Amino acid sequence: MTNDTEVEEEDIRVSPKLEEQRRERALAIVKKAVRSSIIPLNNREVSHRLLPGLWAATVNILIACLDVKDVMKLLTNRAASLAHNAENADAPAYSLSGPQLTRYAKEVATAGQAIAEAIDECIKQLEKEGLEDRLPESVLDCAVFLLENSWGPVHLKRAMVEQVSTFLSGKAAPALFMEPVEQITLKQEHEHQPEAVQKPQEAPPMPARGEKLVRVFSDYRLEGSKGEWAYAIHKSGPGNAEELHVMKGEAVDSNGRTTPLVAIVEALKAVSHESAATVIIVETCHEFVLRGMDGIGDERLAYRHEQEGPLWRDFDALIHGRDIRYRAIQANLSEYLQHACDMVMKRGVSKLL
Known part of the structure; x- marks a missing residue:
């Protein structure tokens, strides 16, 4: 029979509160690492590819840490939790070809490598705190947080669907995602922080009171x-x-x-x-x-x-x-x-x- 002490220890180990604390701590460590990638991105002159580079780095880390089937399950799970609407939902993706596409792919790969290297630096801290098993999901959650507030949920879901399709075609590598031509404002963040100054979302057709x-x-x-x-x-x-x-x-x-x-x-x-x-x-x-x-x-x-x-x-x-x-x-x-x-x-x- 299992004694009461063993039951109590098991309950503590899988406590939802403790799990949430561990998740938040691991996510904070990864976010800090991603922020530190700004300097190497600037040095490599690809800071303008931060977002697609982050997505490429995220997929590479997921592939390195998990079985492809588990990666697909994880992406499908996160995609299901995304909102269905956004102000840029109807915006098309950039359409590049020839030299422009080649340059875009090269810059995204360079940015992804820089971000992945920055994330690698935080692994020691995760290991020190016993959170190394949280790396893949933390990296994905960090990417989802940033990309949903930039690409919008519709286009982030498109990135996930395209990546799963790439896996299903037998290719275990990041798909080259084309960003939307229009990105969203950070109004979602503002809604969760009422103390921040809210900006009107649309300019009036003619300024009032004589101003320009x-x-x-x-x-x-x-x-x-x-x-x-x-x-x-x-x-x-x-x-x-x-x-x-x-x-x-x-x-x-x-x-x-x-x-x-x-x-x-x-x-x-x-x-x-x-x-x-x-x-x-x-x-x-x-x-x-x-x-x-x-x-x-x-x-x-x-x-x-x-x-x-x-x-x-x-x-x-x-x-x-x-x-x-x-x-x-x-x-x-x-x-x-x-x-x-x-x-x-x-x-x-x-x-x-």
Whole structure:
């Protein structure tokens, strides 16, 4: 017969509360490791592939730790728990071919390797705390947390379905996932943190009380250790008043991060005199540029490089108390603001007209 002491010990070992504590601790360790991958991603110039790289690293770790059948069960389980709707549910995936597809695949693989190496560094801590068996699920849960708030649940579920299909075809390797052309805002996080300032989700068709509506579009290009940037600002207000402002400049940039940030900081300086009630919409075709700007807490700070500290301090001061909204948009030179910015980049301000 089993005595009472043995029963009590077994109950303690599988206690739901204890299991939850262990799960949360392992997840915290893995999240910290993923955040630490930002520097190596920057060094390898693939920080803009963080998300697909994270997914590739996650699948590789699952394959290394578990049988493929167990990986499929795990992915199917997580997919079933995802929401069915999101603001970008109907957004198509990027469609690349030829050299562009080859480059994308190479960059994703490089990013995945950098992230996997960062996660490897946390294994010793997991082993020290007796949590090493939590690694695969913790890595998956970390990825689900970040990707659901970026790709959206519909596209994350697509990634899982495509991966399971790859396994079923007999290939035990990460599928090359094409990101959605539109990513979601972090409104889900805001809903769980009521103390955070809520932003209106849609700009009014015409600003009230005489203030202006300001659109800022910025772009950049790199040449060696130097970057060129430009912005175009369109202001509209009561009485059909319109203004167009453009600016072009250069920045020392060794990793592809400084130049786009300088462009947006300079643009915000140019509109800093506007009324605090003015709606300012910041747009760019480079979604990764907005990662350190939009959002809250650690997930936003993970995209802020220490060497960019002065620029981020300027940025935070410029947006304080203002209604700033961020949009990652598709390149379209027939759109007048993008066209103006492109002309400034190519010809300079004096030759715009």
